[in-house]
Amino acid sequence: MAQEELKSIDLEDIFFHYRHSSQQYILKLSLTNLSIVTKQDENKNKSSSSVNNTQIIPIDDIYGCLCMKSMKNSNQCCLTFYLYILKRSHTLSGIVSKKYDFHRIQHTFMYGKYNDYETNYAEIMRWHRHVTYAIYLRRNLPFDIMTIKRDKRALVFVNPAGGAGKAYRLVMEHVAGIWSEAEFNYHIVITEYAGHAREYVKTIELNEWSGIILASGDGLIYEVINGLFNRKDWQEALTLPIGHLPCGSGNAFITNIIRHSKQPIETSMEKFLVQSAILIATHQVIPFDMAVIDTCDGQRIFSFLSIAWGIMADVDYESEKYRFLGETRFTVEAVKRILRPRIYNGYIDYLPYDVTDDTVQTNQITSNTTTNGLSEHLLPLNEPISIDPTTSKWRRIDGPFAHVLITSKAALSKGSISTPQSTLTDGYLTLQFIRIHGSIRLNLAKAFTKLSDGKHFNYDFVEWMPIRAFRIVPSETNGNMMIDGEKVPYGPIQGEVLPSIARCMGKQPRND
DSSP states (O other), X not given: OOHHHHTTOOEEEEEEXXXXXXOEEXXXXXXXXXXXXXXXXXXXXXXXSOSOOEEEEEGGGXXXXXXXXXXXXXXXEEEEEEEEEEEEOOSHHHHHHTOEEEEEEEEEEEEOOSSSHHHHHHHHHHHXXXXXXXXXXXXXXXXXXXXXXXXXXXXXXXXXXXXXXTHHHHHHHHTHHHHHHTTOOEXXXXXXXXXXXHHHHTTSOGGGEEEEEEEESXXXXXXXXXXXXXXXXXXXXXXXOEEEEEOSSOOHHHHHHHHHHTOOOOSSHHHHXXXXXXXXXXXXEEEEEEEEEEOTTSOEEEESSEEEEEHHHHHHHHGGGGGGGTTHHHHHHHHHHHHSOOOXXXXXXXXXXXXXXXXXXXXXXXXXXXXXXXXXXXXXXXXXOOOOTTTOOOEEEEOOEEEEEEESSSEEETTEESOTTOOTTOSSEEEEEEESOSOHHHHHHHHHHTTTTTGGGGSTTSEXXXXXXXXXEESSSOOOEEETTEEOOSSOEEEEEEEEEEEEEEOOOOOO
16 A cells, blocks of 8 residues: 555545444544534434434554455455443543543444455455544654554563563453454563573574563563663664563553553553553554663663662662562562661762763764764763763762662652653653651651652652752662562662654654
8 A cells, every 4th residue: 555545544434333234324534533424314303313423433442453254245255343432431430530431342343334244344444444543643654664664573471470470461351352353463472590581682683573562560671671672783683672461560651652642541461551552552652761870890781761769779679579470569568668778878970961061962873883882971880970060060979878870761659650740751860868857757757658740749859859960879789679660789879861762652642
C-alpha cells in the first residue's frame, strides 16, 4: 500500500450484526475514526427511531482487527474490532468519585454483500488492511518502519522469578491473547540465570528485531540496557525501543511510560499487565533520558532510573528478603529504617542544570563515539573536583545525610513518585536529599507517607534541585549504594545525564 493511498482512507459499506442478520450497520472508516451507523427499519415511523444512531470510535481506541470466515454461512465473513476504551467505573466508588477504568471491548460484524466467499473475503481484507495501517499511522512511526519492519518480531524476555514466580503464566493468560488480536509478532526467551538477558542482547542481529520487551521487574531492564551499551554497535542497538510488561515488585519503567501518556494507571496486577500489553502492541517510539555512572571499582554503568544513597538504598536492598510480598516489601523495610535511621556522612558535588548553559550535552553521537566518550563533565574518580565559584560551576553539599536520591524519572515504583515534576526527557537529573537535623524519624516518616503522590517535596526539609552531573563521596566504607535497584560497590560514585539517548515503547498524550 502506497503512502499516498494511506493519506486518503475513506471506506464505507453495509454490514450486519453477527447474530441478527436483520440488524444492519453502515461502517465508515477514515484515518482518525470508525463510524458505526445503525440502519433504521424503513417500515418504522421515522419519528420513533433513535435520534442517536451513530457511534464514533477513535482509531486510537482500536488496537486490533481480525477477519474470519462465518461459521453459519460459508459465503460470509466476520470482521472484529478490538477496543480498549476509558469508561466510567460501574462500581459505587466509581459513581461517587467519577472514576474511570479501561475496558476491553470487541465489535463483530458480518459481511455478505456478494454471493461468493472469495469476493467477500477480498473486500473484508481490504478493510482489515486499511484499519491496520490507520492504527499504524496514529502511532506516528516513520513510514519505513510501518512498511518494512512492522512484520518483524519483538524479542521478549520473561524472568521466571518475576511476579512471585508467575511471570510466564501472567504473560500467557493476559498478554498472549491481546497480542494475537493486535497481530503483534514476538518471540519469547525465558531467562535461565542472572545475566542471561544481558549476554543474549550482546550477540543478537539487530535488524532481525523490532524491539525488546521485558516481562519482569525493573532489574531485567537494567540488565538489558547495560548489555546493549556493551555492544560495539551500541549506537544502533539503542535505537531498538524497549517495552516493559510489569511482572515485578517495582515496575517503575512502565509506570513512567504510562504517566507520560497521561493515562490513569490500572490498580490490579492483571489490568496493569493488560494496559501495558495494549500500549506495547500499539506503541510509538519515545526517547528517554539516562545517566552514565562511574563506580569506585572502575565500572561504567548506565542507569535508566535512579542512584540511591541512604535510607532509600537501605530499603531497596534490605527488602530483598521480603520479595514474596511484592511492592509491600518496600513499606515493611521503610518502617524499620525510619525507626532506626542510619547516618550517612560524606559530601555531594554537583553541576547545576542551566538550560541556557552552552555546555549542555547534545548527544552528537557518531559511529566512532565510544561509551567512554559519552560523559562531558566527569573527571576520573580519583581526581578532585574544583568547587571554587570563581573558576568552576561545580558546587558542594556537606552531610551528614539520611536520604540522597538522584533520578531521571518521576516514579520509583508503581506506588511511589519520587520527583513529581520529572518526565521521560527532562535533559537533567533531579537531586533530592534530607539532612540529619531536627526530628529525623518524624521527618522521614512524613516524607515516606507522601511518597505515593510526590507531595514530600512540599516539606522544607526535603531539598532538591535539577543537576547535570554529580559525585557522591561517602566518609564510611560500609553502606548501601544502589543503581536502578541493583547494589554496586560502596564508595565514591559519579554520574552525568544522557538526554534522550535511548528509546522506549510508549505513547504520546492524546490531544482530545
